[in-house]
Amino acid sequence: MSTQTTERYRRAAETQDVELALSAFAPDAVVHSPLTGRVRFTGHAELGPLLEVAYSHLRDIRFHTDTGDASTRVVVHTARIGGEEIEETAVLKLDEDGLIAEATLFVRPLPGLVALMDAFGPDIARRNGRPFAARLLAVAAKPLLAMVRSGDRRAVPLAGPRA
Structure with a gap:
């Protein structure tokens, strides 16, 4: 049952x-x-509006890992958001019926996580009837996204191992 649930979860994201x-x-x-x-x-x-926002922004979703047991599954996929590549890990706790009772999401790398914040935050705030928060989130995320992208391209290679 648990792999049937994660298979539905995967197919839903990919489609x-x-x-x-x-x-x-x-x-x-x-x-x-x-x-x-x-x-x-x-x-x-x-969850419905959250999934609508997610699916409106995520592209090229491809799952590559599904592991665990009947009560806890871990699924991992790659995707693109706003020109950034991400990898998302979901730790899924299943109930006695094999349905997802709790999902904890983790996203890497940092530029992808900030791109996700930049895209999702304003949309979710708008859907929750908070237009001022949506505008604030849209403005606040831009400098952070620029800084993280710049650091990832320029500063991180300086700290890495020498070739």
Whole structure:
């Protein structure tokens, strides 16, 4: 049952099918944001809009790992967002019916995580009826994204091993 759930989760992401994704989640499932420990999405009513935002921004989703047991699965995929490559790991806790009861998301590398924040934050705030927060998030993320991209391209290679 657990691999059937993660197979649905994978197919939904790769085809950007929100309803198929929701069918892998328990009705009261919780998803923990990769951006902050202060934000979580609970139940299908909150997960649906989150998945719509995610699927509207993520491109070229390709899963490469699905491992674990009947109660905990770890799935990993690569994708692109706003020109940045990301790798996302989801730790999925399954309920007695084999549905996802809790998902904790982790995203790397840093430029991809900040690109995700830049894209998702304003959209989620707008969907939650917070237009001022959406504008603030859109403005606040731009300098951080520029700084992280610049550091990744210029500073990080300086600290790496010599060829």
